[in-house]
Amino acid sequence: MRHPVVQTGMGWVAGPRLVTATAQAGGLGILASATMTYDELAAAIREVRARTDAPFGVNLRADAEDAQRRVDLLINEGVRVASFALAPRKEMIGKLKDNGVVVIPSVGAARHAAKVADWGADAVIVQGGEGGGHTGGVATTLLLPSVLDAVNIPVIAAGGFFDGRGLAAALAYGASGVGMGTRFLLTKESTVPDEVKRAYLTRGLGDTVVTTKVDGMPHRVLRTELVDALERSGRVRGLARAARNTLRFRRLTGVSWHGLLREGLATRRSGDRDWSQLLMAANTPMLLRAGLVEGNTDAGVLASGQVVGMLDDLPSVAELIESVVSEAEKRIAALP
Numbered sequence: 001m002r003h004p005v006v007q008t009g010m011g012w013v014a015g016p017r018l019v020t021a022t023a024q025a026g027g028l029g030i031l032a033s034a035t036m037t038y039d040e041l042a043a044a045i046r047e048v049r050a051r052t053d054a055p056f057g058v059n060l061r062a063d064a065e066d067a068q069r070r071v072d073l074l075i076n077e078g079v080r081v082a083s084f085a086l087a088p089r090k091e092m093i094g095k096l097k098d099n100g101v102v103v104i105p106s107v108g109a110a111r112h113a114a115k116v117a118d119w120g121a122d123a124v125i126v127q128g129g130e131g132g133g134h135t136g137g138v139a140t141t142l143l144l145p146s147v148l149d150a151v152n153i154p155v156i157a158a159g160g161f162f163d164g165r166g167l168a169a170a171l172a173y174g175a176s177g178v179g180m181g182t183r184f185l186l187t188k189e190s191t192v193p194d195e196v197k198r199a200y201l202t203r204g205l206g207d208t209v210v211t212t213k214v215d216g217m218p219h220r221v222l223r224t225e226l227v228d229a230l231e232r233s234g235r236v237r238g239l240a241r242a243a244r245n246t247l248r249f250r251r252l253t254g255v256s257w258h259g260l261l262r263e264g265l266a267t268r269r270s271g272d273r274d275w276s277q278l279l280m281a282a283n284t285p286m287l288l289r290a291g292l293v294e295g296n297t298d299a300g301v302l303a304s305g306q307v308v309g310m311l312d313d314l315p316s317v318a319e320l321i322e323s324v325v326s327e328a329e330k331r332i333a334a335l336p
Helices: 016-024 038-051 067-077 090-098 110-118 140-150 164-173 194-201 225-232 235-253 257-269 275-280 283-292 306-310 317-334
Strands: 005-007 028-032 057-060 081-084 102-107 124-127 155-158 177-180 208-211 219-222
Touching: 005 016, 005 317, 016 028, 016 038, 016 317, 028 038, 028 081, 038 067, 057 067, 067 090, 090 102, 102 110, 110 124, 110 140, 124 140, 140 155, 140 164, 164 177, 164 317, 208 225, 208 306
Parallel strands: 005 028, 005 177, 028 057, 057 081, 081 102, 102 124, 124 155, 155 177
Antiparallel strands: 208 219
C-alpha cells in the first residue's frame, strides 16, 4: 500500500471493480464475501488478480458454514489480507498467519481488540457509532483512543471519515490509517445504481437512523419510507417478512438448512439473540440487495454512515484517495 486508506468490505458493494480501483490507487481494497457464494468469491478474487498485482483483502464471516474452505481459498490464491466482521477463532488466525496472510478483524470495543490481539491478529479496524451498517453506540472520538490504549498493533479508524481532515485527525490520535465505506460507495467505480447514488447525495446529516427492525441488531441506514414503515411494523409482520427473506437468501447463497440451523444455535447459545432475531437476520442481505443492487429504494434498505450528509460528489477512487492524502498532508504541515 502507498496510502493509509482502507475501502471497507461492504456487502453487495465491494466487488472486483471497486476493489481493483482502490488497490491501483494505492489503498487497501477489501472484497465483501458474505453476500457471495464460494464460487462467486473465487471468481471475484481471480478477477481482481487479473486486473492488478497490488495487494487487496477479502472480508470473511468467521461463523459461515464454509469459513474454513474460504480461508483455504485465500491462502491458495495468495490474497494478502483477511478481514473479519466477527472475531475469527484463534486457530483460524494462526492458520492464516502461518501462510503469510495478514489478519485484520473489525472490532467495536477495546476488550474485543485486546482479545484478537492476544490471539495474533496483525491489526484491527475499529468502527465508531457514526459508521454505516451494524454499529455500536460509542462515537469514534472515544472508541478509537480506548482501543489504541488497549493494544500494541496497528489500529485502523472507521466511522465518520470521508476526507483528509479525518485522516489527519486519526493519525494524530495514533491510528495507522482510516477505513471508509459510504465515501467509497459514492464513487464512480462503485456498482451501486446511479439513481441510488443520487438518493444518497441528497441527504443531510440527520437523514440516517439506527434501527433494530432490519435484523434485530443496531443497524445505521438511510431514513426512508420503508425504514419508517419497518419501525412502525409489529412483531408478527416483521417475522413474516424475515421468513420470506430467509428462503430468498438461502437460494442466493447456497447455504444449507443445516448451516443456517448450526449458525443459529451457536449464536443463540452465546446469548446475543433470541430465535425471532435470528430469523430477522435474513433481512439484512436481502433488503440491502434490493436497494444497492436492484436499485429499488422503495423495497430496499440503504446502509449509510452519518458522513452521507457531508458528501455531494462522485469522484473516481483515484481522485478520492489522492485528495484525502493530499489534504491530510496539508493539514499536518499547517499545524504549529
